Amino acid sequence: MTAAAKGPASYFPSIEKTYGRPVAEWKELIRAxxxxxxxxxxxxxxAEHGLGHGHANALVAHTRAEDATRS
Structure with missing residues (x-):
């Protein structure tokens, strides 16, 4: 059995289902x-993409954390 996603990543399935775009695409938009x-x-x-606050916050937090570990 796989462990459930925690933190911001726990929102990813809902984000993809709700907005019809893969998380990787959202991360590309944030980075660009x-x-x-x-x-x-x-x-x-x-404002520009119609995301709810929790979903937007999760994407930004995860993307920024990911980028910080790459630096």
């Missing part, structure tokens, strides 16, 4: 954005 602050990115995803 000229915005750099967490709250700016969350607001942008909500």
């Amino acid at each position: 954005s000229p915005l750099t602050r967490h709250t700016e990115l969350v607001s942008w995803l909500k």
Whole structure:
């Protein structure tokens, strides 16, 4: 049996189902954005792409954490 996703990743199945795009695509959009602050990115995803706050926050948090470990 596989362990359930925790933290921001626990939102990923719902994000893909609700918005019809894979998480990898959302991460590409976040990384391509000229915005750099967490709250700016969350607001942008909500305003421009119609994401709910929790989903936008989860995507930004996970993407930024992933990028921090790559640096």
